[in-house]
Amino acid sequence: MKLFAIWRSAAGSTLILTAFVTLAWLAQSPPVHALSFVMSMGVAWLAYALFFTSQEFSLFALRWATVCAIAVRVVGIWSHPIYEDDWARYLWDGFRFLTDGTPYGAPPLSYFDDASIAPTWRVVLAQINNPEIPTIYAPSLQYVFAASAWIAPTSLTALKLLFVIFDLGLWALVARLGGYRAGLRYALCPLVIFEISFNAHADVVGAFLTVASFALLRKGRSIEGGLAFGLALACKPFAIIIAPSFVRSRWCLVSLGAGAALVALYAPFILTGATEQAGLQHFAQWFEFNSLGFAVLKELAGDATARILGLALGCALSGALMLRWLLRERDTFPPADIWLIVLLLFAPVINPWYLLWAVTWASLRPNPISWSIFPAVSLAYLTAGIIGIADRGFYDHPVWVRPLEVFTASALYLGAVWVVPLARTIRLGKTET
Structure with missing residues (x-):
């Protein structure tokens, strides 16, 4: 049995690599068929479960899993993005930052008739979604985009390499x-x-x-941790989910570091007259995608009221869970993944990549809720445009997609908390017999 468990874990990591190699190969001739996407991701998630439900890990299996984890990232870098075009906005923002000194203010649409734009950049410009809206990306990200544009203009590969460097750093942390x-x-x-x-x-x-902020603060490096926290906030407000973990830190120094980072990042753009706020305001007022609790509130109270109620409910419930952790469990890793998921439950937009902020904390402190939601959220890619429903908007969901997400997450959760422990108990009972 021990040998079987060891080889099962090795097979799991190999299947993950195989599933994504297949997906990368399919992406060479876009668009990837929706069924092929679901099957590839399904195999990857089943293989992931196969790996981590194993009770025994040999040194070989762990090393081979590391090789597969690195190899699949190399495969991903050379693959064309699947169902996504946000990268075009990233590249364009980096270009504008380098050439104009700021990516803010004018939307991409205002450059469509600009004869000074080089043909290579016109190719990128043509692929930006919602080009009439100014960028919504905050200063920390803009410096990364600018670095990519400086290293290799118009290169998606260079952009991916930068993101994978952060990815590997996060793995190490x-x-x-x-x-x-x-x-x-x-x-x-x-x-x-x-x-x-x-x-x-x-x-x-x-x-x-x-x-990184959390790790620095655990070492007592309050100013450096505050600086990293400020830089994270200047990526997306989701960074606030780790604020409760600062309770034992020197708050004045953390606040000083975070404030200094925010001032240094935002001051140059404020002085030039614009930040990401114009784009974010449009996003906050009008965008909706893959919502759950918000969709219910919208039916009951209307769109505008639902946006306010959703934010209030999400913050209140997430805040209550944060307070519970502070009072009872603050010596453990913060369950920041749960705090974020609760916050997003009532949000008008739930993109799959938002949960990248949660995976790290669920990896440090595994729980069945998060690991049931992570596989299900990728089903959000099954929009009318991807499936091929002609009489709906490209990003609209067929009526069955969100119920399918909920059903998948619920089934995985019940399997994790009931079926797997029961099977393990039965297996142990047979072994003892």
Whole structure:
């Protein structure tokens, strides 16, 4: 049995690599068929479960899993993004930052008739979604985008390489905080692999800075931890989920560091007259995608009221869970993944890559709720445009997609808390007999 468990874990990491190699091969002739996407991701998640439900890990299996985790990132870097085009906005923002001194203010649409734009940049410009809206990305991310544009203009590969560097750094941080197996729990996660190395989503930068802030504060380095926290906040407000873990730190120094980082990042853009606020305001007022609790509130109270109520409910419930942790469990790793999931439950937009901020904490402190939601959220890619429903908007969901997400997450949760423990008990009983 021990030998079987060891080889099962090795087979799991190999299957993850195989599933993503297949997906990368399919992506060479876009678009990838929706069924092929679901099957590839399904195999990857089943293989992931096969790996981590194993009770025995040999040195060979762990080393081979590390090789597979690195190899699948190399495959992802060379793959074309699947169902995603946010990378075009990233590249364009970096270009504008380098040429104009700021990526803010004018939306991409205002450059469509600009004869001074080089043909290579016109190709990128043509692929930006919602070009009439100014960028919504905050200053920390803009410096990464600018670095990519400086290293290799118009290169998606260079952008991916930068994101994978942050990804590998995050893997190292998780392994340092929680051990080698926690690191692999993050590194082999299909959601992480797909959203970073394949689809080049920038949320990995903020997730890295958030965990780096936590790690620095655990060492008593309050100012440095505050600086990292400020940099993370200047990626996306999701970084606030680790604020309760600062309770034992020197708050004045943490606040000083965070404030200094925010001032240094925002001051130059405020002085030039614009930040990401114009784009964010449009996003906050009008965008909706893959919502759950918000969709219910919208039916009951209307769109505008639902946006206010959703934010209030999400913050209140998440805050209550944070307070519970502070009072009862603050010596443990913060369950920041749960805090974020609760916050997103009532949000008007729940993109799969938002959960990159949660995977690190779920890797350090595994729980069945998060690890049931992570596989299910990728089903959000099954929009009308992807499936081929002509009479709906490209990003609209067929009526069955969100119920399918909920059903999948619920089934996985019940399997994790009931079926797997029961099967393990039966197996142990037979062994003893």
